[in-house]
Amino acid sequence: GSGVEPTAGNVLEPRDVPPEADDPPGSLPVRRTVAAPADRVWEVLADPARLQQWLPGARVHESEDGRHLVLGAQGAAGPTRVRVEVEPDDGPSCTVTIRQDVVDGPGRVVPRLARQGAVVVRSTLALRRLADLAEAPQRDLGSA
Known part of the structure; x- marks a missing residue:
């Protein structure tokens, strides 16, 4: 072959993952009820330090209508597109839904069903971390 043009790669930071209108195909x-109001979850997601605690390497691509957030992140299998939806429940809780999939890199060669099995585990762990951050006492949110 003719080779590949040299690039800086993504050693120091993830490559940008272009936002798309729909959920990752x-x-x-993966859903979880969080024992905190939706506003509290958005506080965590809006804080860059907490966002990195929640999903390391995440970059916000778009936020729409106060309920959806689209992120790009670097997963073990390559660049990943993550869509987060936060829906208020009755009372002091909310439901958070995550959909994510690899959009480029070596993970794209893994069959979708096998890939999504691993992604569901990652999403479940990410939701647990997000719930822990959002459910923490208010005074702890601003501290590192």
């Missing part, structure tokens, strides 16, 4: 939703 074929992604499975």
